[in-house]
Amino acid sequence: MGIPHLITYLQPYATANELGNCTSDDRVSAHRARSKVIIDGPGLAYHIYYRQLAWMTKSNNAFDASPSYEDLGKGAVTFLDELQKHNVVIDKIYFDGFLPASKEPIRIARLESYLKQLVTYRSTHSGTFKASETVPVPRPVEVWKLFDDAHPVPIHFSALPASPFLVPAVIEALVHSHYGGITEVVPGEADTFCAIRARTCGGIVLSSDSDLLVGDLGMDGSVSLFRDLTLTGTGDVPKSIRTIIFKPRHIATRLGLDDLQGLAFELSQDSTISFRAAIRRAKQLAQNVSSNALYQDFVSCYSAVGPNQTDLTLHVETMAGKQPADPRVSELVLQNRALTKGKMTSREVEEVQLRPRIYLPFLLDDPSRSSAWLTSSSLRAFTYSLLNLTIEALARPRTIGEYGRRGHRIVPTEVKLLSEDECEAYSKSLIERLQKARSDLGVLSNLDFWRTFGLYELCRWCKENDKATPPQDGLRRLVECENPHHAVLRWEDFHLYAQMQGLLYSLRMLQQIITEVRGAHGVKTMEASVDLLHEQLSELPPLKQLFPSRYQLGTEHRSSSYWRHVMTLMLSLLEEEFAETDATAYDDQEDGIAGHRELQVESSDAYWPIERPAPERKRRRKGTLDRTMVKEIPSDRHNNMYQVLDMS
Numbered sequence: 001m002g003i004p005h006l007i008t009y010l011q012p013y014a015t016a017n018e019l020g021n022c023t024s025d026d027r028v029s030a031h032r033a034r035s036k037v038i039i040d041g042p043g044l045a046y047h048i049y050y051r052q053l054a055w056m057t058k059s060n061n062a063f064d065a066s067p068s069y070e071d072l073g074k075g076a077v078t079f080l081d082e083l084q085k086h087n088v089v090i091d092k093i094y095f096d097g098f099l100p101a102s103k104e105p106i107r108i109a110r111l112e113s114y115l116k117q118l119v120t121y122r123s124t125h126s127g128t129f130k131a132s133e134t135v136p137v138p139r140p141v142e143v144w145k146l147f148d149d150a151h152p153v154p155i156h157f158s159a160l161p162a163s164p165f166l167v168p169a170v171i172e173a174l175v176h177s178h179y180g181g182i183t184e185v186v187p188g189e190a191d192t193f194c195a196i197r198a199r200t201c202g203g204i205v206l207s208s209d210s211d212l213l214v215g216d217l218g219m220d221g222s223v224s225l226f227r228d229l230t231l232t233g234t235g236d237v238p239k240s241i242r243t244i245i246f247k248p249r250h251i252a253t254r255l256g257l258d259d260l261q262g263l264a265f266e267l268s269q270d271s272t273i274s275f276r277a278a279i280r281r282a283k284q285l286a287q288n289v290s291s292n293a294l295y296q297d298f299v300s301c302y303s304a305v306g307p308n309q310t311d312l313t314l315h316v317e318t319m320a321g322k323q324p325a326d327p328r329v330s331e332l333v334l335q336n337r338a339l340t341k342g343k344m345t346s347r348e349v350e351e352v353q354l355r356p357r358i359y360l361p362f363l364l365d366d367p368s369r370s371s372a373w374l375t376s377s378s379l380r381a382f383t384y385s386l387l388n389l390t391i392e393a394l395a396r397p398r399t400i401g402e403y404g405r406r407g408h409r410i411v412p413t414e415v416k417l418l419s420e421d422e423c424e425a426y427s428k429s430l431i432e433r434l435q436k437a438r439s440d441l442g443v444l445s446n447l448d449f450w451r452t453f454g455l456y457e458l459c460r461w462c463k464e465n466d467k468a469t470p471p472q473d474g475l476r477r478l479v480e481c482e483n484p485h486h487a488v489l490r491w492e493d494f495h496l497y498a499q500m501q502g503l504l505y506s507l508r509m510l511q512q513i514i515t516e517v518r519g520a521h522g523v524k525t526m527e528a529s530v531d532l533l534h535e536q537l538s539e540l541p542p543l544k545q546l547f548p549s550r551y552q553l554g555t556e557h558r559s560s561s562y563w564r565h566v567m568t569l570m571l572s573l574l575e576e577e578f579a580e581t582d583a584t585a586y587d588d589q590e591d592g593i594a595g596h597r598e599l600q601v602e603s604s605d606a607y608w609p610i611e612r613p614a615p616e617r618k619r620r621r622k623g624t625l626d627r628t629m630v631k632e633i634p635s636d637r638h639n640n641m642y643q644v645l646d647m648s
């Protein structure tokens with residue numbers, strides 16, 4: 001989240017410079033060294049998002065104003081192209097692939113701030129509200145808008161958090177562009193790798209984060225903020241890009257300090273302190289840094305490279321296939337490799353706090369209901385478990401911590417990891433559903449198939465958990481944009497869309513994890529199932545197609561009758577599956593088995609499969625796991641009824 005006031009205090013010590021120019025005069029260019037930049041990828045993604053959001057002036061609400069993932073990808077590529085047109089050399093583009101455990105409070109605080117925004121927006125828009133009337137016409141990205149920080153984001157547009165899949169969508173766009181060769185998801189924090197690159201190879205780090213001023217950039221390393229980049233010149237063709245450059249080592253020398261770490265530490269401890277007082281304390285701190293434990297912890301955050309803050313040399317390469325590894329998949333893989341490399345027992349793993357964890361993207365769902373991630377929890381549990389099988393049996397963690405929204409709180413949920421037999425059973429069930437859907441929905445395009453399959457899995461979850469399935473018109477609204485001149489936005493539609501996003505993103509995670517585990521020793525016995533899933537999931541479209549904006553849906557030119565037909569096919573497939581399940585339950589009842597049913601329960605700290613008596617008048621429905629996998633929850637884990645039942 002940056003260091004409070006650090007940029008403001010150091011602004012007078014920065015210098016205004018020309019970053020690049022597009023002059024055609026070779027004599028001028030020959031006497032001016034070309035600037036080389038290292039780009040902080042997450043900073044780039046958020047800069048593009050907010051620059052595009054600032055110009056969505058004809059939108060009525062924050063949902064409609066949010067730029068599409070396609071526009072965000074195009075904006076990032078256009079921004080980099082403009083730098084190159086001005087003779088700026090783009091050296092590397094780094095994205096976070098792992099954040100150390102010390103960042104946990106910051107990550108939770110960030111998620112809590114997102115939740116506060118969403119809850120506030122929900123309270124001020126409690127009923128239905130009108131959609132925007134103007135349908136955006138696709139047009140090329142206007143470059144100058146990406147460099148114009150003077151145009152602020154309207155307050156009502158920033159009322160919601162940024163798009164949940166903003167960073168992976170930008171990574172995807174860059175990897176599939178001419179910048180793919182210099183775009184990396186690194187085994188650590190992006191700003192750490194930016195600092196290392198600047199120190200060893202030279203260059204200016206472009207970022208939005210004041211933390212870069214604290215890292216060791218070397219004697220001549222420098223930082224420039226995206227917000228300070230401006231296009232200058234006459235006419236329609238800008239002649240140069242100007243910016244403000246911070247040189248941390250030079251600034252520290254002018255302040256009488258060895259570096260800026262002590263100053264940053266003092267500002268982080270007391271955000272109300274004056275600049276002069278912070279400098280004075282930093283000089284006092286420099287006399288006895290070794291005995292200050294808080295300072296040592298603070299500094300260690302800027303030198304951590306990999307899991308458990310060790311010097312991990314593993315490099316996260318872009319995974320084969322259509323999908324690059326996004327940051328959350330990278331983080332899972334790196335944690336898994338650290339456990340594999342360490343060869344520790346499960347007890348030792350818990351003692352050193354290396355239990356795997358994941359921070360789910362913050363979905364824009366209805367905060368008055370259960371999290372939209374809940375409907376895809378079993379799919380993610382299978383994904384985590386598949387990766388877990390590649391670890392030696394004695395060292396395998398039994399759970400993974402999944403951080404996300406629970407009501408109006410951000411809390412970790414311990415997801416129970418499956419055994420090899422349980423993974424095999426789940427994989428066969430998923431393959432069967434995918435193959436059946438492909439057969440019955442074969443008339444659809446690949447993109448329409450995956451959207452429809454996401455809705456099918458959503459409805460299937462509702463039936464398995466005895467919840468009402470969404471009405472057909474609500475499902476149709478997810479895949480077909482209403483006429484914007486009389487469209488009404490409903491929170492149930494937003495929640496339904498977020499649930500479908502969660503399901504499809506979970507499938508995307510599974511596709512990338514399968515690419516990682518194929519051929520691993522731990523999954524040899526289920527190699528055939530893994531290969532079949534890899535084949536099926538290799539057809540997943542990119543994020544920009546999977547999650548279109550509402551207006552993009554309206555430009556796909558599919559008739560209402562087409563989507564009514566699709567929904568009919570999907571619901572027929574669903575009814576057919578559960579009719580077969582009910583018939584099986586009836587046969588089981590003859591053998592005295594149907595007196596029990598399986599429930600996937602979300603408790604306060606775990607997803608636990610349990611076995612409980614079912615009402616006699618209800619027939620058992622097949623759950624997400626085979627009956628032989630059911631385990632009884634110890635009674636001492638039940639503190640109240642909310643831990644046993646999902647009271648959404």
